[in-house]
Amino acid sequence: MSVVAHTDAAPHGASSEAPDPGSRAGGVSESWRTRLTDLSFWAERASGIGLVLLLVVFTALDPSFLSSGNIAGILSASAALIILAVAQTFVVATAGIDLSIASVMTLGIVVLGQLYAAGTPLALCFVGAVLAGLLAGLVNGFLVARAKITDFVVTLGMLSAASGLGLILSDGQPVTVTEGFFFDISLDGPVSMVSWIVVVAIVIAVIAHVVLFHTRFGTHVLATGGSPEAATATGIRTDRVKMGVYAIAGLLAGLAAIIVVARLGSTPPAANTTYLLNSVAAVVLGGVSLFGGKASILGPVFGALLLTVLLNGLTTLGVSQYYQPLSVGVVVVAAAFLMRFQK
């Protein structure tokens, strides 16, 4: 395996990084060989590699898997999860976790539905959903950063509180949203197979990448997660950084709520715990360290796609739905195991 890949990869490596190909060519291919036999190299790219493997396997088993209709379906189905995975990445990068992310999304869904039922203009319904998410995120952030309560407990409490609030506001009833706009953004798009909600998810992922790796805030997020002592010693206000990441997570959960309503055409008030598990799973698959300080956006995005492909593929192959949670669990634990080889 490594020899084949090495001959493929060597010219690329030589042209891109060796200043003096004559003397360095051997060294470059050597470094590629060591990289490709290094488990850490694979662990860091687990989600992308796993995604390609799944695509190959499912296509081999059923060629219609790669039909344009199915690809469009997979992409649209993954949009909300991509946004939640990106949101979770920010929190996990600070060595925290947001267990309330799916419930806060549900709260956003309910707020959207109630505003819509009251005849509020659609744009204001969206604002309401996003504000509800942002508010819940700010409460999380305040309790974690200022009140110094463990993130696990705070967000577990918010998980219950937000879903409870959703049930109270909606009286447990979904609102059917028959609005042409939703069909437009979930079915149409700028290019075939890519709907507008997928575009929204991609734009959010790109912005998140820029924020994490090209702003001071992003560096401070990684520093806060990597070494709170070092961050504090250089004057970084780690409490503000934590407030920030939970607020971002809540805001993005509110945006994800709009996407879910667009796809479903209704506002189910019941919390969907699968979204929570999958958001954490996508982050783990994406090579983000649960101990904080090490993160990527592309990895969790691929992780979210991988999980969606996995579920879609199993359904296409006619595997019983009951096997889906089991398969997700196996994939996630396997990915976490791979992460142990990361250096």
Add this chain to the structure above:
Amino acid sequence: MSTPIIEARDVSLSFGSVRALRDVSLTIGPGEITALVGDNGAGKSTLVRCFSGVHKPQSGTVLLDDRPVSFSSPEAARSQGIETVHQNLALVEDLTVWQNLFLNRELTRFGMLDRRGMRRDAARMVSELAVNVPEVTSRVRRLSGGQRQAVSICRAAGFSSRLVIMDEPTAALGVQETKRVEELILRLRDEGHAVLLISHNFAQVMRLSQQVWVMRAGRCVAGRRTDQTTGEEIVGLITGAVAA
């Protein structure tokens, strides 16, 4: 002696019933290495924290360039050119050398990080000071203890700092690495930085410093020019065997 960069006048500080500092008076001259020695618990670190903005003296004054100052935070002290190299290094392992050098001082252009500019400046900072530091793009996790200390010192020395405080900078290092870090400290002085060095290594104090202050039980009991004293006398002053 020329005007001191920083001076403590009758500085006292208690934590509850513990009198950590009692009427401490000492000066740190520009362009030289000042050593602060004393037993554990003598008050060295507490005094240093009064200079770096972590603690505030309860009585007495700290003077910077002959003007009384009161730092509200470490940030305030840093903005006045007082940098600290922490004993626990204070580096983020998963960030690169250049990211650590610019941590919380990131250069930005139009709100975005100027990554290229920071890499370039970091390479310059490192090449000017350190001899054994690897690529600025490598992650700190891959660095040896001495290389990490060099990065910490580079960070403190950069940004036109005037006084660099080092709390036992070589305590965790091997012989070779200690030698390199000592060279780095000397180069820092030669470039015009004042250095305040806390050390338990008397040979190191004699090798590097020009001025030695001795603390015992919260008091500054003696000050000597290094070339007019001996290691034995310093040890005697620390234990109290030699009268100041």
